[in-house]
Amino acid sequence: xxxxxxxxxxxxxxxxxxxxxxxxxxxxxxxxxxxxxxxxxxxxxxxxxxxxxxxxxxxxxxxxxxxxxxxxxxxxxxxxxxxxxxxxxxxxxxxxxxxxxxxxxxxxxxxxxxxxxxxxxxxxxxxxxxxxxxxxxxxxxxxxxxxxxxxxxxxxxxxxxxxxxxxxxxxxxxxxxxxxxxxxxxxxxxxxxxxxxxxxxxxxxxxxxxxxxxxxxxxxxxxxxxxxxxxxxxxxxxxxxxxxxxxxxxxxxxxxxxxxxxxxxxxxxxxxxxxxxxxxxxxxxxxxxxxxxxxxxxxxxxxxxxxxxxxxxxxxxxxxxxxxxx
Numbered sequence: 025x026x027x028x029x030x031x032x033x034x035x036x037x038x039x040x041x042x043x044x045x046x047x048x049x050x051x052x053x054x055x056x057x058x059x060x061x062x063x064x065x066x067x068x069x070x071x072x073x074x075x076x077x078x079x080x081x082x083x084x085x086x087x088x089x090x091x092x093x094x095x096x097x098x099x100x101x102x103x104x105x106x107x108x109x110x111x112x113x114x115x116x117x118x119x120x121x122x123x124x125x126x127x128x129x130x131x132x133x134x135x136x137x138x139x140x141x142x143x144x145x146x147x148x149x150x151x152x153x154x155x156x157x158x159x160x161x162x163x164x165x166x167x168x169x170x171x172x173x174x175x176x177x178x179x180x181x182x183x184x185x186x187x188x189x190x191x192x193x194x195x196x197x198x199x200x201x202x203x204x205x206x207x208x209x210x211x212x213x214x215x216x217x218x219x220x221x222x223x224x225x226x227x228x229x230x231x232x233x234x235x236x237x238x239x240x241x242x243x244x245x246x247x248x249x250x251x252x253x254x255x256x257x258x259x260x261x262x263x264x265x266x267x268x269x270x271x272x273x274x275x276x277x278x279x280x281x282x283x284x285x286x287x288x289x290x291x292x293x294x295x296x297x298x299x300x301x302x303x304x305x306x307x308x309x310x311x312x313x314x315x316x317x318x319x320x321x322x323x324x325x326x327x328x329x330x331x332x333x334x335x336x337x338x339x340x341x342x343x344x345x346x347x348x349x350x
Contacts, residue, residue, distance in 0.1 A: 030059070030115050030325050030332070033105040036066030036074065037120030038094045039081040041302025042312035044070035047120050049314040056318055060325040063114055065105045067097045078104050091123065095130025098122045102137065106144045109293040115328035116294035118320050121302045124174070135174035141288055141295060149290035150195040152263070153273065153299060154323070155280035164259035166279050167204075168272040169196045169289070171265055180268040181229060184216055186237040192265050193241035199289035200262060203327045212261040213238045213245035214252050214271060220245075234267070253279070282315050285323045294327035296320040 034050070037043025047064060048071050050056050064074045069081035078100040083090050105117040124136055134140035142149045154167040171192045172183045193211060200209040213234060217227035224231060234246040243265065245252065253275040256264050266272025276284050277299060284299035298316035306312060 030061065030328050031063060031113070032060045032321060032324055032328070033063045033065050033076070033108045033114040033117045034321070035098070035101040035105050035117065035119045036064065036070060036072055037101075038098050038123045038126055038302045038304075039067055039070050040083070040090065040094045040126075040307060041121055041123065041304050042307045043120030043122075043302065044072040045307070045310070046298070046312050046314040046317040048072040049312075050317050050321055053314075053318060056321055059322055060115075060328075062321070063108065065108070066101045076104055076108070088129070091126040092129040092131075095123065095126030095128065095132065097130070099127055099130055099132035099140075102140060103144065106141065109295075110145070114293075115332065116296070116324045118317070118324050119295065119297040120317065121298065121300065123302050123304070137286075137295075137297060138173055138288055141291060145291055147290050147292060148191060148195055149288050150192045150199070152196070152199070152287045152289050153276040153284050154287055155276060155284040164257055165262070166253070166257055166276055166284075167200075167263040168253070168276045169263055169265045170269055170272050171267050173269060175269075177268065177270070181216070184229065184233060184267045186233060186240070189213065189234065189237035189243075189265065189267075190241045193237075193243055195290040196263055196265060197242075199287075203287075203289070203294065203330065205330060206262050209262045210260070211243050212247055212252050212256065212264045213243040214249050214264055214266045215246035216267045218248070220248050249275075282313060283319060284316065285320045287323065287327075294324050294331070296324040296327075 034047055036047055051062055064072055065076040066074050067079050067081040068077050079097055108114045109117050119137055138151045150169050151173050152167055152169045169192055171188045197209050200206040215230045217230055221227045221230040230246050238245050249271050252264055286297040288295040298320050
C-alpha cells in the first residue's frame with residue numbers, strides 16, 4: 025500500500041451519469057495514486073471496476089425504472105462508504121455526483137449527499153465549496169459555506185435563523201482550524217437582502233436576524249453579496265457564510281468552476297465531492313472532465329493526512345474570532 029497508507033472510499037454516484045467514467049479516470053491517474061489508495065464503492069457493470077460491490081447496474085425498463093434503480097444503487101454506495109469510514113477501514117470518502125430525484129425514487133428521502141451524511145453519522149454539518157489558490161486561478165482560497173442548503177427560495181427567509189447562522193459558524197470555524205489548518209479563521213457573513221437591507225429599505229432580516237447572529241458568532245458582516253465574495257477573493261476573509269444555496273454556489277462556481285471541491289464540514293471523517301452534477305447529457309461520450317474529481321481526492325487526502333499526523337494550524341494575520349468591519 026502506498027501514499028502513506030491514506031485510504032479513501034470513492035463512490036461511483038449515479039451509474040447513468042459521468043460518475044463512473046470520471047472515477048475510472050481518477051483511478052488511472054498516477055498523480056492520484058501517489059496521493060491516496062482508492063477503494064471504489066458502487067455497482068458492477070459500469071466502466072469503473074469496483075472494490076466494494078453493492079449490486080449490479082442493469083439499465084432495464086422504462087426511464088423511471090432506470091432512474092429508481094440508479095438512485096437505489098447510489099444510496100447503497102453512500103451507506104457502504106460511510107460504514108467503511110466509521111469502521112476505520114478508510115480515512116475519508118469522495119463521492120461522485122448523484123441525481124437527487126433518482127435518489128428519492130430509489131427510496132432515499134434526502135435532498136442530497138450533505139443531508140444524508142448528516143443523518144447517517146448523527147453529526148451537525150455544514151456544506152462548503154472551496155477552491156485553493158493555485159497558479160493563475162485565484163489570488164486567495166475562496167471558501168463558501170451555506171447556512172441553508174437544498175430548500176426552495178421562498179422558504180429561505182424563515183430558514184435563515186440565528187441558530188442556523190451560529191451553527192454554521194461553529195462548524196465552519198472548527199473545520200477551518202482542524203481540517204484546513206487555519207489557526208484563527210476570519211469568517212464573513214453574506215447578507216440576505218440587496219445592500220444588506222440598506223437600513224430596512226429592502227428588508228429587515230439583515231438588521232434583526234443576521235447582524236445579531238454575526239455578533240454572537242464572531243463573524244464579520246453581514247456584507248452585501250455583491251462585494252463580500254470579492255473581498256474574500258482578495259484575501260480579507262478565509263471563508264464566507266452564505267444565507268442560501270444559489271448566492272453562495274454562484275459565487276464559487278463563477279470564480280472556479282471545475283476546480284472547486286464540495287466539503288462536508290462537521291463529519292467524523294473528511295468527505296469531498298466535485299463541484300458539478302451527473303451531466304446525464306454527456307455521459308458515455310468520453311468528454312467528461314475529471315479535474316474536479318481529482319481535486320476532490322487531493323483535498324480529502326490532505327485533510328485525512330492532517331488529521332492522522334496531528335498537524336498544527338498555520339497562523340493567520342488575526343487572532344481569535346473574525347474582526348468586525350473597519
